[in-house]
Amino acid sequence: MKPAVRVAITGAAGNIGYAAAFRVAAGNMLGSDQPIILQLIEIPPALDALKGVEMELRDCAFPLLHDVICTADINQGFGDVDYVLSIGSRPRSKGMERADLLSENGKIFGPQGKAINDNASKNVKVLVVGNPANTNALIACNNAPDLDPSQFTSMMRLDHNRAISQLATKTNSAVTEIKQIAVWGNHSLSQFPDISHCIINGKDATSLVNEAWYKNEFMPKVQKRGGEIINARGASSAASAASAAIDHMRDWALGSNDWVSMGIISKGDYGIAEGLMYSFPIICNNGNCEVVQGLTQNEFCIEMMKKTENELLEERDTIKNLL
Numbered sequence: 001m002k003p004a005v006r007v008a009i010t011g012a013a014g015n016i017g018y019a020a021a022f023r024v025a026a027g028n029m030l031g032s033d034q035p036i037i038l039q040l041i042e043i044p045p046a047l048d049a050l051k052g053v054e055m056e057l058r059d060c061a062f063p064l065l066h067d068v069i070c071t072a073d074i075n076q077g078f079g080d081v082d083y084v085l086s087i088g089s090r091p092r093s094k095g096m097e098r099a100d101l102l103s104e105n106g107k108i109f110g111p112q113g114k115a116i117n118d119n120a121s122k123n124v125k126v127l128v129v130g131n132p133a134n135t136n137a138l139i140a141c142n143n144a145p146d147l148d149p150s151q152f153t154s155m156m157r158l159d160h161n162r163a164i165s166q167l168a169t170k171t172n173s174a175v176t177e178i179k180q181i182a183v184w185g186n187h188s189l190s191q192f193p194d195i196s197h198c199i200i201n202g203k204d205a206t207s208l209v210n211e212a213w214y215k216n217e218f219m220p221k222v223q224k225r226g227g228e229i230i231n232a233r234g235a236s237s238a239a240s241a242a243s244a245a246i247d248h249m250r251d252w253a254l255g256s257n258d259w260v261s262m263g264i265i266s267k268g269d270y271g272i273a274e275g276l277m278y279s280f281p282i283i284c285n286n287g288n289c290e291v292v293q294g295l296t297q298n299e300f301c302i303e304m305m306k307k308t309e310n311e312l313l314e315e316r317d318t319i320k321n322l323l
């Protein structure tokens with residue numbers, strides 16, 4: 001049997017953390033042969049609830065779950081961890097945009113970045129889910145000087161999965177027939193869901209849907225889906241967000257068969273400002289994330305990619321004291 005790996009989940013008593021912990025422990029993230037030690041992190045007022053999560057995890061008798069550690073001490077919680085799902089933070093409520101969370105949530109991620117830097121495995125892989133996810137991930141990354149920036153990512157997989165689902169419904173296809181979707185930029189209204197290179201069952205997606213549907217229905221639907229769910233549920237997406245986090249980490253660790261969308265630190269690909277946490281189409285291989293290269297882009301794509309880049313530049317400017 002493989003040695004156990006350590007997975008930290010922050011905000012593990014919250015809605016997404018609660019949904020994610022059981023799937024990680026069941027082997028959905030790292031495979032059915034990978035034993036896991038869960039290191040669950042919460043703030044002190046949520047430690048009683050976290051104890052309940054631990055009891056339920058143990059009651060599942062998951063064969064892969066070797067231990068559960070619960071703590072409010074981030075240095076202990078990130079100790080020797082191989083994977084981090086950084087979820088713990090406030091969600092938005094009706095009428096807010098995700099960037100409105102920056103002043104409250106942003107300050108969580110500097111200390112977390114430092115604690116990961118000082119305590120985690122040197123090969124740790126970090127996924128930031130807490131909103132606004134890209135800029136929070138940027139803050140964490142900038143506070144971890146001993147780690148490589150490529151070890152920090154932000155979650156765009158929910159947007160990516162939403163785009164696949166909408167397109168599958170529209171074209172009456174299976175989700176597995178949809179390949180090469182990309183969601184560029186920020187996890188916000190400015191994100192750019194791009195089907196210009198998408199293939200559905202061997203055919204160009206752009207030949208199967210018309211441009212008016214793409215621009216006036218599909219794009220806004222994907223961009224505004226988080227708000228639509230908040231309006232319907234009275235709470236932000238949770239199970240689908242946890243599922244996207246599992247997909248993101250699984251593909252990063254074990255490899256992706258197709259393009260995936262991930263926020264990564266830009267190295268200047270496609271002219272995007274270096275150092276921004278920006279989502280690109282990515283292929284994961286052997287634990288590495290490579291930006292899909294050489295894509296041709298028309299004027300509309302370039303304009304959309306620039307718009308979401310500009311928003312991320314503004315967000316970065318707002319929190320420059322935290323970097």
Ligand code: NAD
Nearest residue numbers: 011013014015016046088089090091129130131133155241
């Ligand atoms: P929630 O309120 O149900 O749970 C958040 C949990 O985090 C709570 O248990 C809280 O005690 C804990 N927490 C708060 N500050 C913490 C800290 N400093 N350290 C550790 N834990 C802390 O919220 P939720 O629905 O689970 O959402 C969590 C975050 O994920 C929100 O910011 C939300 O907007 C975001 N989100 C992101 C995406 C995405 O696609 N990137 C999708 C959905 C939600």
Ligand code: LMR
Nearest residue numbers: 092098131226227236237
């Ligand atoms: C989502 O996209 O569902 C999350 O980011 C939650 C939100 O605030 O929309």
